[in-house]
Amino acid sequence: MTAIATFATRKSTFAGGVHxxxxxxxxxxxxxxxxxxxxxxxxxxxxxxxAPCTLAVKPRTEVAPGDVVGQADxxxxxxxxxxxxxxxxxxxxxxxxxxxxxPAVPIKAADSQPLEGDALWEDIFGGDWPTEGLDxxxxxxxxxxxxxxxxVGLGGAAFPTHVKLTPNEKKPIGTLLVNGCECExxxxxxxxxxxxxxxxxxxxxxxxxxxxxxxxVIVCVEDNKPQAIESIRTAAAGAPVQVRVMKTKYPQGGxxxxxxxxxxxEVPDGGLPLDVGVVVINVGTAAALARAVVRxxxxxxxxxTVTGSGVRRPxxxxxxxxxxxxxxxxxxGGLNDETAMIIAxxxxxxxxxxxxxxxxxxxxxxITVLSAEDVWRPDETACLxxxxxxxxxxxRLLPTKLALAARAGNVELARRHHxxxxxECGCCxxxxxxxxxxxxxxRLGKVMVK
Amino acid sequence: MTKTNTTPPTLxxxxxxxxxxxxxxTRRMMIDVLxxxxxxxxxxxxxxxxxxxxxxxxxxLVCMGVxxxxxxxxxxxxxxxxCSAAITGIILGLSLPWSAPWYVAVVGSVAAIGLGKTVFGGxxxxxxxxxxxxxxxxxxxxxxELGAGAYVFTEAKLAVLTQATPLSIAKQFAADLAAxxxxxxxxxxxxxxxxxxxxxxxxxVNGSLGETxxxxxxxxxxxxxxxRTASWQIPAGVFVTALAFVELGYWINLTPxxxxxxxxxxxxxxxxxxxxxxxxxxxVTSTGKFIFGMGIGxxxxxxxxxxxxxxxxxxxxxxxxxxxxxxxxxxxxxxLGKYKREERREGREERGERREERNAPGLRSGG
Numbered sequence: 001m002t003a004i005a006t007f008a009t010r011k012s013t014f015a016g017g018v019h020x021x022x023x024x025x026x027x028x029x030x031x032x033x034x035x036x037x038x039x040x041x042x043x044x045x046x047x048x049x050x051a052p053c054t055l056a057v058k059p060r061t062e063v064a065p066g067d068v069v070g071q072a073d074x075x076x077x078x079x080x081x082x083x084x085x086x087x088x089x090x091x092x093x094x095x096x097x098x099x100x101x102x103p104a105v106p107i108k109a110a111d112s113q114p115l116e117g118d119a120l121w122e123d124i125f126g127g128d129w130p131t132e133g134l135d136x137x138x139x140x141x142x143x144x145x146x147x148x149x150x151x152v153g154l155g156g157a158a159f160p161t162h163v164k165l166t167p168n169e170k171k172p173i174g175t176l177l178v179n180g181c182e183c184e185x186x187x188x189x190x191x192x193x194x195x196x197x198x199x200x201x202x203x204x205x206x207x208x209x210x211x212x213x214x215x216x217v218i219v220c221v222e223d224n225k226p227q228a229i230e231s232i233r234t235a236a237a238g239a240p241v242q243v244r245v246m247k248t249k250y251p252q253g254g255x256x257x258x259x260x261x262x263x264x265x266e267v268p269d270g271g272l273p274l275d276v277g278v279v280v281i282n283v284g285t286a287a288a289l290a291r292a293v294v295r296x297x298x299x300x301x302x303x304x305t306v307t308g309s310g311v312r313r314p315x316x317x318x319x320x321x322x323x324x325x326x327x328x329x330x331x332x333g334g335l336n337d338e339t340a341m342i343i344a345x346x347x348x349x350x351x352x353x354x355x356x357x358x359x360x361x362x363x364x365x366x367i368t369v370l371s372a373e374d375v376w377r378p379d380e381t382a383c384l385x386x387x388x389x390x391x392x393x394x395x396r397l398l399p400t401k402l403a404l405a406a407r408a409g410n411v412e413l414a415r416r417h418h419x420x421x422x423x424e425c426g427c428c429x430x431x432x433x434x435x436x437x438x439x440x441x442x443r444l445g446k447v448m449v450k
Numbered sequence: 451m452t453k454t455n456t457t458p459p460t461l462x463x464x465x466x467x468x469x470x471x472x473x474x475x476t477r478r479m480m481i482d483v484l485x486x487x488x489x490x491x492x493x494x495x496x497x498x499x500x501x502x503x504x505x506x507x508x509x510x511l512v513c514m515g516v517x518x519x520x521x522x523x524x525x526x527x528x529x530x531x532x533c534s535a536a537i538t539g540i541i542l543g544l545s546l547p548w549s550a551p552w553y554v555a556v557v558g559s560v561a562a563i564g565l566g567k568t569v570f571g572g573x574x575x576x577x578x579x580x581x582x583x584x585x586x587x588x589x590x591x592x593x594x595e596l597g598a599g600a601y602v603f604t605e606a607k608l609a610v611l612t613q614a615t616p617l618s619i620a621k622q623f624a625a626d627l628a629a630x631x632x633x634x635x636x637x638x639x640x641x642x643x644x645x646x647x648x649x650x651x652x653x654x655v656n657g658s659l660g661e662t663x664x665x666x667x668x669x670x671x672x673x674x675x676x677x678r679t680a681s682w683q684i685p686a687g688v689f690v691t692a693l694a695f696v697e698l699g700y701w702i703n704l705t706p707x708x709x710x711x712x713x714x715x716x717x718x719x720x721x722x723x724x725x726x727x728x729x730x731x732x733x734v735t736s737t738g739k740f741i742f743g744m745g746i747g748x749x750x751x752x753x754x755x756x757x758x759x760x761x762x763x764x765x766x767x768x769x770x771x772x773x774x775x776x777x778x779x780x781x782x783x784x785x786l787g788k789y790k791r792e793e794r795r796e797g798r799e800e801r802g803e804r805r806e807e808r809n810a811p812g813l814r815s816g817g
Contacts, residue, residue: 020469185469256786269787341462347469354463375462381476381532382574387734396783400734418785426467433476440465
């Protein structure tokens, strides 16, 4: 592996990308708080990429945390679980931040919860996490545990994790990358997890290594998180886990970018990381995998960053899946008068919301509230063909051409310039001096090509 | 925990990304160009006094006026505020000789904005650099008023400014040398006396209004590149290629000027930093920009050494402008994860599909 030898000597990164104002200081220093159990949660039956779940509980049933609420039938699917003790109600339709309408199961919280506050934290992240003797778990057993626990990628895309971990004889895995980049501005959920609970991250990484048969495990963290690097290094001492410091740049945490940055390999178009012998999992997913395998507990809670200049007290919260955004924002002191935009996720790839009555899903990494000043844009001007969008595109596309094709309705041109390869990271629109809605136009182009 | 404090006054809902680099706007780019042109304009005023002020001022006023009128005729919102017409005016004005009569400036400005820009659809749509279109128009229309003789600054206080421009002198010497009128050694000695490097750098030399001072131009040009308003690849391409070919020309005795003298005289620096870097009329990829610069560098040297014109930046830029769509086509980057082999296969499939279409019975029966 000569590539690794070269890359080990300097900080790795990828070609293209931008440096948006990080704004991580808003929530970076606030330790994860356990949210008091909300009065009600709303568990959507589709929280992942893949087939929706089928309802597994009747209305007015008493459920305990961890009970299956929605069953997964297909292979690319993941069950959903009750995150509170309480009684279910009739299924209601709910709109998720990405605009999908999905059925959701409301659970009214019981008066007392089995675990609350610190006890809940201890149950999820506390205690000892083994780094040795993990060979007792068979690879298939680990994948099955991930599936039973309803594990999906917690970085945002929410791809069912067991699909990545299921042993595949045709395509052997050489390297497991654990993604701790958290390149999206404002968000600090992964950062706090790496600092406060590095144990389960390392255990989960080793379990994923066991499941995939990878020979190498590399935890990738950007150099703007020295504390997290230190914490992970300490926890990984003695274990066969490398920690790789990456040069901070957005979108380093993008799967294809991370593979290019860390290993210098290109995931082929239409392919998966396993085509180049790599599996990438997020640090949060790794921690949840450790819990699922070692403690047989499903994914019911996650860390969510509530941040931005519009929130009175930015915080990192450990919340039950299904909690409404409104509850989270209330817990952070509410919105201040400057609020102009509420975003599910971070400002680069998140969805702006028209309502706070949406549930946190497994893939919700944060809520960013921006002020009028943050969202101010100069008027759109003509494209000057300056080529900055081309310089920053991490997929090496020509955003200006794609936007032109979309505006003109030229399907052929859009296809010739590989519109479908765009991952909508937003770098082009971020730098565009003319303020063109490049990502929006490219999305339009993608629809045209289909 | 009240519900009222979570109801904000107005919520913006928009597609991502919700962050933008607001320090970087079209307007800011235009202001950068104005800032970068300031040293050259100041030097023009120092050397040519009122002639520079009136010439550039007239060009700017006419350009902005024509832009306003034409955009109005097209039923568009006025685009004078974006400063692009003003920049075209300044560059056109600075590229004219001090003696150009007022109607040359006016006709040049009208041609620049009208023929160079608006007919193509306004800002961002033009193929050729508007200022150079205007200059080429007047250069061909008023050959006498813009010829080598027009540059001789008869009213200057300094003797050096009453001479012809350095490149005209070089051209003359080269011609005399070829005709056997002077001896090679003599010519070089005389040239050195007239055009030593320091004079050329500072700008105590004759020429178009804005091109005399290499230092002022470099100052502004480097500022533009640091601000990334101009892409450094273009001037880099120009200088590297021009230097290489001028070195070659000097070596085989095609020009009496030393390479460095060539580089800092005439409008090479002005053109490389301020004219060629117009983003609208240059390629979009970094590689493309470098190739574009190289093309200009080569053409400038070819025109200087082989044509009847002493200087060739204008025609070089216009010719390379025409090649930009081609360069863009050549330098499409390979997207991440798209392999060469795969693309070839895709190409074959596409062609295969087309063949099938052609052979389809419905289409064939027509013949």
